[in-house]
Amino acid sequence: RGGGKMSPYTNCYAQRYYPMPEEPFCTELNAEEQALKEKEKGSWTQLTHAEKVALYRLQFNETFAEMNRRSNEWKTVMGCVFFFIGFAALVIWWQRVYVFPPKPITLTDERKAQQLQRMLDMKVNPVQGLASRWDYEKKQWKK
């Protein structure tokens, strides 16, 4: 392979969805490769298999088989996703401890029990809802 920088944003980078870039992969050719390029201008039946492969490698970065091969990158991606979800959870935990104000007193267990008692005393939703499930004689939930 010849030299030449390869950056993903130059036009020499063939992709599956962009298979024929304007620029060849290798632009700076040495003498041997120059000779091969000259030979390419003649009849292609004169080329050997190895020369055809070499010419392909000068023109393209990867073959389709190489582009289509499976990679394990998804594992890295999923790992990063879960890592950052966990990190966000840590940030939220920190906020609960150091940022959030104390809960309003209406959310304490005692107040919630009082509120429930009040709703039962008022017979809230006695047909299908809360009060219908409360046994007022035994003072417990109906089984």
Next chain:
Amino acid sequence: IHSLPPEGKLGIMELAVGLTSCFVTFLLPAGWILSHLETYRRPE
């Protein structure tokens, strides 16, 4: 400042340092303010 992806592959150490500094610069000042919210409040 570079706006192109890195030419070489990043090592674990470079990744760790870069990510940590990013997170620290974004989260520490915000966290400082959040955790001192009460002290910024005007006494009523």
